[in-house]
Amino acid sequence: MHTVSLLTPPPPLRALRRQYALLASRKSPGTARPRLSRDAAVQPSPQHAVVQPSPGSVRSASELSSASQCERVERERLPPKSVFRRQLPAPLVAFSSPQGRRNFAEAMAAGQLEPYFPLSEQFVTQDEPTFCGLTTLTMVLNALNIDPRRRWRDEAGPGWRWWSDEMLPASCTVPLEQVRAEGTTMDDFARLAVANGARVRTRYACGESLDSFRASLVERTTSAAATFAVTSFCRARLGQTGGGHFSPIGGYHAESDSALVLDVARFKYPPFWVPVEQLWEATLAVDEVTGRARGWFELSAAPLNERRRG
Amino acid sequence: MHTVSLLTPPPPLRALRRQYALLASRKSPGTARPRLSRDAAVQPSPQHAVVQPSPGSVRSASELSSASQCERVERERLPPKSVFRRQLPAPLVAFSSPQGRRNFAEAMAAGQLEPYFPLSEQFVTQDEPTFCGLTTLTMVLNALNIDPRRRWRDEAGPGWRWWSDEMLPASCTVPLEQVRAEGTTMDDFARLAVANGARVRTRYACGESLDSFRASLVERTTSAAATFAVTSFCRARLGQTGGGHFSPIGGYHAESDSALVLDVARFKYPPFWVPVEQLWEATLAVDEVTGRARGWFELSAAPLNERRRG
Numbered sequence: 212m213h214t215v216s217l218l219t220p221p222p223p224l225r226a227l228r229r230q231y232a233l234l235a236s237r238k239s240p241g242t243a244r245p246r247l248s249r250d251a252a253v254q255p256s257p258q259h260a261v262v263q264p265s266p267g268s269v270r271s272a273s274e275l276s277s278a279s280q281c282e283r284v285e286r287e288r289l290p291p292k293s294v295f296r297r298q299l300p301a302p303l304v305a306f307s308s309p310q311g312r313r314n315f316a317e318a319m320a321a322g323q324l325e326p327y328f329p330l331s332e333q334f335v336t337q338d339e340p341t342f343c344g345l346t347t348l349t350m351v352l353n354a355l356n357i358d359p360r361r362r363w364r365d366e367a368g369p370g371w372r373w374w375s376d377e378m379l380p381a382s383c384t385v386p387l388e389q390v391r392a393e394g395t396t397m398d399d400f401a402r403l404a405v406a407n408g409a410r411v412r413t414r415y416a417c418g419e420s421l422d423s424f425r426a427s428l429v430e431r432t433t434s435a436a437a438t439f440a441v442t443s444f445c446r447a448r449l450g451q452t453g454g455g456h457f458s459p460i461g462g463y464h465a466e467s468d469s470a471l472v473l474d475v476a477r478f479k480y481p482p483f484w485v486p487v488e489q490l491w492e493a494t495l496a497v498d499e500v501t502g503r504a505r506g507w508f509e510l511s512a513a514p515l516n517e518r519r520r521g
Numbered sequence: 522m523h524t525v526s527l528l529t530p531p532p533p534l535r536a537l538r539r540q541y542a543l544l545a546s547r548k549s550p551g552t553a554r555p556r557l558s559r560d561a562a563v564q565p566s567p568q569h570a571v572v573q574p575s576p577g578s579v580r581s582a583s584e585l586s587s588a589s590q591c592e593r594v595e596r597e598r599l600p601p602k603s604v605f606r607r608q609l610p611a612p613l614v615a616f617s618s619p620q621g622r623r624n625f626a627e628a629m630a631a632g633q634l635e636p637y638f639p640l641s642e643q644f645v646t647q648d649e650p651t652f653c654g655l656t657t658l659t660m661v662l663n664a665l666n667i668d669p670r671r672r673w674r675d676e677a678g679p680g681w682r683w684w685s686d687e688m689l690p691a692s693c694t695v696p697l698e699q700v701r702a703e704g705t706t707m708d709d710f711a712r713l714a715v716a717n718g719a720r721v722r723t724r725y726a727c728g729e730s731l732d733s734f735r736a737s738l739v740e741r742t743t744s745a746a747a748t749f750a751v752t753s754f755c756r757a758r759l760g761q762t763g764g765g766h767f768s769p770i771g772g773y774h775a776e777s778d779s780a781l782v783l784d785v786a787r788f789k790y791p792p793f794w795v796p797v798e799q800l801w802e803a804t805l806a807v808d809e810v811t812g813r814a815r816g817w818f819e820l821s822a823a824p825l826n827e828r829r830r831g
Contacts, residue, residue, distance in 0.1 A: 293680035295668045307638035319626060328617035332791055334644045340678045353787075358605045363788060368650045370603035373788035477663075478673060478683035481642055 297479050300450035302489070306471070306482035314464040314484050318471070323432045324462035326439045327471065329354040331461065336477040338376065344395035345376045346475045347441055347457040348403055352379075354459075355437050355512045357408040374407070381406045381520050396501050397443050400457065401508065406520050410513040416494045416504040424491045427509060428470050432463040437512065442472060443505040445496030449485060455498055455505065463487075607789050610760035612799070616781070616792035624774040624794050628781070633742045634772035636749045637781065639664040641771065646787040648686065654705035655686045656785045657751055657767040658713055662689075664769075665747050665822045667718040684717070691716045691830050706811050707753050710767065711818065716830050720823040726804045726814040734801045737819060738780050742773040747822065752782060753815040755806030759795060765808055765815065773797075 304311045318324045333353040337346040352359070352374045363373035380387045384406050385399040395403070397413060404411040414427060431440040440460040446453035453476075461471040461482065469484040494505045614621045628634045643663040647656035662669070662684045673683035690697045694716050695709045705713070707723060714721040724737060741750045750770040756763035763786075771781040771792070779794040804815045 289670055290672050290680060290682070293672050293682050295682040306642060312638060316629060319629075328622060331641050331644065332616060332787065334641065335646070338674070360599055362600050362603050364648070370600060371788040372600070372603050372605040477642065478681040 294479075297452060299480055299483055302486060303449060303451075304467075304469070304484040306484070311484060314467060314469065315462070315471075317466060318432075318462045318464045321465060323429070323465065324471075325435055326354075326432055326437075326459070327461035327473075329356075329437065330439065330459050330473055334473060334477075335475060337475045339391055341391055341394040342376055343475055344400045344443075344457040345379055345390055345403070347459055348379060348400065348407070348409075349374045349376050350473075350475065351404075351439050351441060351459055351510050352407055352409060354439065355409065355510065357512050359407070379403050379407055383520070393500075394455070395457070396498065397506060397508075398501070400441075400443070404508070404510060405513075408513055408518050409510050410517070412509040413506065414508065415506040416491075417506075419506065421488060421491045424494070424507065425468075425487050427507065428460055428487065429463050431509060432460065432470075439510050441508040441510060442470075442490060442494065443507060444490060444493035445505065446493075448493035448496050449489060451480065453479075460507075604789075607762060609790055609793055612796060613759060613761075614777075614779070614794040616794070621794060624777060624779070625772070625781075627776060628742075628772045628774045631775060633739070633775065634781075635745055636664075636742055636747075636769070637771035637783075639666075639747065640749065640769050640783055644783060644787075645785060647785045649701055651701055651704040652686055653785055654710045654753075654767040655689055655700055655713070657769055658689060658710065658717070658719075659684045659686050660783075660785065661714075661749050661751060661769055661820050662717055662719060664749065665719065665820065667822050669717070689713050689717055693830070703810075704765070705767070706808065707816060707818075708811070710751075710753070714818070714820060715823075718823055718828050719820050720827070722819040723816065724818065725816040726801075727816075729816065731798060731801045734804070734817065735778075735797050737817065738770055738797065739773050741819060742770065742780075749820050751818040751820060752780075752800060752804065753817060754800060754803035755815065756803075758803035758806050759799060761790065763789075770817075 299305050304314060306312075306315070315324070319327075330350060333350045335346055335350050337343050357374075359372050359374055359378060361372060361378065363371045363375060363378070377387060380390065380403065384402045385395060390399070397415070401411050401413045414424075416424075428440055431438050441457060442460055443455065443457050446456050456474075456476070458472050458474045461473045463470055464484060467484065467486065468488070469486045470490055471482060471484055472490070473482045474480045494507060496505065497503060498505055609615050614624060616622075616625070625634070629637075640660060643660045645656055645660050647653050667684075669682050669684055669688060671682060671688065673681045673688070674685060687697060690700065690713065694713045695705060700709070707725070711721050711723045724734075726734075738750055741748050751767060752770055753765065753767050756766050766784075766786070768782050768784045771783045773780055774794060777794065777796065778798070779796045780800055781792060781794055782800070783792045784790045804817060806815065807813060808815055
């Protein structure tokens with residue numbers, strides 16, 4: 212064990228060892244492979260070599276250093292137009308705060324965190340300011356365990372079938388470049404969901420009530436069957452900066468009557484608990500593009516014989 | 522509310538409304554902005570318009586349809602060389618399984634899930650088969666709340682300072698293209714961590730024992746101070762396909778003496794509980810590039826005056 216520092220030059224031993232290893236791997240092409248996670252290449256082998264712990268082979272701190280190339284970071288000034296996260300406004304409760312953890316434990320004990328477990332395994336960050344709908348859907352499709360029946364982006368790997376944002380648009384949906392330029396409406400979101408193997412029920416706030424909103428969230432957060440709620444709301448109504456936003460709902464906390472929003476803008480806000488009444492008010496705000504209030508979605512996996520794609 | 526289907530053509534009303542909205546936004550450049558999540562652009566406003574629920578304005582299912590462009594998905598054949606996830610081998614326990622949730626609840630009650638909360642907020646997927654070390658570090662740096670003091674990739678947004686894989690390599694570390702081609706050794710990982718604001722203690726398995734490994738994991742999973750363990754292990758020793766792998770540790774479950782591995786290859790395996798003794802055996806497997814056993818890391822945030830970057 213040792214603590215890393217960057218105070219001395221890199222060791223020639225390490226460079227030599229790396230070159231040797233590269234040469235060795237070239238000499239025997241049958242076994243040559245990248246070192247890490249070329250996952251399909253190696254099968255479990257109980258004969259794998261074991262090195263017994265040996266205190267004498269601990270590497271010294273100096274072997275990891277290259278200070279001549281590194282400068283103290285505090286000399287760098289912060290970029291003038293830049294932001295390091297936003298403060299979550301009250302009464303929203305941050306997921307990892309003491310109160311957030313208490314809500315979490317109580318909701319789990321009450322069996323009202325069912326969607327949280329599969330969704331948290333697939334939590335992702337929107338890569339573009341306009342991608343909140345797309346990224347929310349990527350997260351939900353992976354959490355619903357829907358097989359895309361197409362290869363994900365991995366070129367060198369074994370061909371994982373997996374969802375990422377750029378795979379969602381199809382000829383019967385809004386195109387990717389339009390999403391990048393404008394974002395998605397609720398209709399766009401529903402169409403994208405259906406085109407990629409989800410069964411979706413769109414609940415526009417018009418025609419609904421606080422009670423029907425809460426009932427839908429409670430039903431989804433309590434159900435062991437994989438069915439998730441996605442909220443489409445106005446951030447300003449929650450005291451947050453920003454406009455319209457999509458994110459999945461992970462759970463419901465009865466004591467505080469609040470919902471857990473797994474916010475996909477993770478560079479900005481943490482996941483948070485929000486009173487259901489406040490979230491409902493935020494779904495009533497009019498989307499200036501559609502001229503109507505927002506709402507929410509109920510999503511599950513469609514049977515294969517229902518699936519269509521343009 | 523309605524259920525979406527793709528059986529009838531898209532409504533001209535919707536297209537007209539979209540064109541109108543686009544035209545309207547062009548006419549008043551002072552207020553023109555993308556619809557969703559241009560987050561810095563809109564401040565909270567209590568005067569935001571509210572639409573009262575009105576059952577008459579519910580949109581019909583036919584308005585979302587465009588079946589002429591969509592084909593039944595089951596006609597598509599699966600790509601010949603492709604994989605939809607791997608089965609987690611026993612005795613590993615999947616995070617979202619009934620047993621996994623019981624472990625989780627007991628570990629939380631025992632106060633041994635401290636790292637889980639901040640880490641789960643930042644859970645990410647490795648984009649390349651060789652990126653497990655890089656992606657693990659991205660996840661840890663964001664969870665440690667370390668300010669990169671540089672802008673993230675967002676070009677159009679307010680300049681979020683945020684970590685993503687491609688930001689980590691520096692002139693004093695392994696370059697990105699080498700990571701892509703070869704992956705990272707434990708030394709590479711430690712150097713990348715230090716160059717990006719972490720304080721890291723590298724624990725090579727040589728010179729350690731099962732007891733010191735367990736003690737380190739227990740200390741980190743119990744500590745309220747942000748300090749995380751990252752495991753470097755051989756997948757084959759866990760009965761998984763693949764070679765060397767990195768991932769953060771989210772918690773410890775005393776009853777089963779197992780650790781929660783937040784596996785960053787999320788297209789392949791879910792997060793899982795693994796007996797500490799088995800994970801220890803998997804850290805003893807020799808890395809063929811370095812010629813030595815693997816190990817683990819203890820990571821925390823470095824004070825600003827300690828930070829260096831090449």
